[in-house]
Amino acid sequence: MAIRFDGRVAIVTGAGAGLGRCHAVELAKRGAKVVVNDLGAALDGSGRSDSAAQQVVDQITDAGGQAMAHGADVSDAEQVADMVARTRDRWGRIDILVNNAGILRDKTFAKMELSDFRKVVEVHLMGTATVTHACWPIMRDQRSGRIVLTASSSGLYGNFGQSNYGAAKAAMVGLMNVLHLEGARDDIRVNTLAPTAATRMTRDLMPPEALDLLRPETITPGVLYLVSEDAPSRVILGAGAGSFAVTKIYETPGATLTGDALTPEGVAAAFDRISNPEGQQELTQAFQQTQKYARNGAEALGLKLDWGT
Numbered sequence: 001m002a003i004r005f006d007g008r009v010a011i012v013t014g015a016g017a018g019l020g021r022c023h024a025v026e027l028a029k030r031g032a033k034v035v036v037n038d039l040g041a042a043l044d045g046s047g048r049s050d051s052a053a054q055q056v057v058d059q060i061t062d063a064g065g066q067a068m069a070h071g072a073d074v075s076d077a078e079q080v081a082d083m084v085a086r087t088r089d090r091w092g093r094i095d096i097l098v099n100n101a102g103i104l105r106d107k108t109f110a111k112m113e114l115s116d117f118r119k120v121v122e123v124h125l126m127g128t129a130t131v132t133h134a135c136w137p138i139m140r141d142q143r144s145g146r147i148v149l150t151a152s153s154s155g156l157y158g159n160f161g162q163s164n165y166g167a168a169k170a171a172m173v174g175l176m177n178v179l180h181l182e183g184a185r186d187d188i189r190v191n192t193l194a195p196t197a198a199t200r201m202t203r204d205l206m207p208p209e210a211l212d213l214l215r216p217e218t219i220t221p222g223v224l225y226l227v228s229e230d231a232p233s234r235v236i237l238g239a240g241a242g243s244f245a246v247t248k249i250y251e252t253p254g255a256t257l258t259g260d261a262l263t264p265e266g267v268a269a270a271f272d273r274i275s276n277p278e279g280q281q282e283l284t285q286a287f288q289q290t291q292k293y294a295r296n297g298a299e300a301l302g303l304k305l306d307w308g309t
């Protein structure tokens, strides 16, 4: 069945360019009313311009869709509150939030100023938290919401020169894990996109043939699925060039050390066993880990502990 968004209201941050623009345009094509948010910043987050967001709004409305521009800086709670209030005044609800706005300030950790570290965390992590926090009570009242956070392979796997960006992007996974649990009873589903796309962020890093394959249009279908009525929740979806994959975090069964083995030397001696992936498991909330360790510890000591499964 066709995935449609008629009657739905979506906010897409950083939608004046790149991936965000593509997400906004495609949501509007499928019936959503879209708030095109963009500060109009340079790649490093400096500067400001209203024209980027307005151009995307014009593109959507020229094609018969509905959109409004808002230039809120996602990391500024007052500006975000204004955007959310205007959205509600105009369209009455917020069903979909795609947190996409982002900047880069790459340098090796040794050379990085903490101010550049802070700024990147401020835009990606605090920006995502700020906009999501403003939309959250509305989605709870509606008892429905779809939220996408935008991570990066840099955060999931590491990338030289991106300690600030990698840390901020990995934080999306932590935020998603908790929001997934807290949103479940109100049908708020939260997922994370890990895109790899040809945009101004990456155009100097890849060969031209790859840039052509990695157009934002090859990624956006994944985002539309993640914000659809039948969306999954707590998924990390990698996307690029039409390829989609899911990243998961697993924990090894591990080893339980007692007595004389419960020493640094014991950990060293058991490390192959501790890190052996055979039988690894995906845990679904923090206390599962605590229960697993307590149960293993009790078993190793011959004690009885009836806690968790």
Ligand code: NAI
Pocket: 013, 014, 015, 016, 017, 018, 019, 020, 037, 038, 039, 040, 041, 042, 043, 045, 052, 072, 073, 074, 075, 099, 100, 101, 102, 103, 123, 127, 150, 151, 152, 153, 194, 195, 196, 197, 198, 199, 200, 201, 202
């Ligand atoms: P882009 O630079 O083309 O677009 C980002 C947009 O965010 C810009 O229009 C910018 O003005 C806006 N923006 C920046 N700071 C803002 C703020 N404080 N408030 C509101 N808007 C702001 O970048 P691209 O490539 O489209 O990236 C989109 C998202 O995808 C970012 O979160 C990025 O980190 C992420 N990403 C991109 C990858 C890629 O391969 N292009 C790889 C992994 C993640």
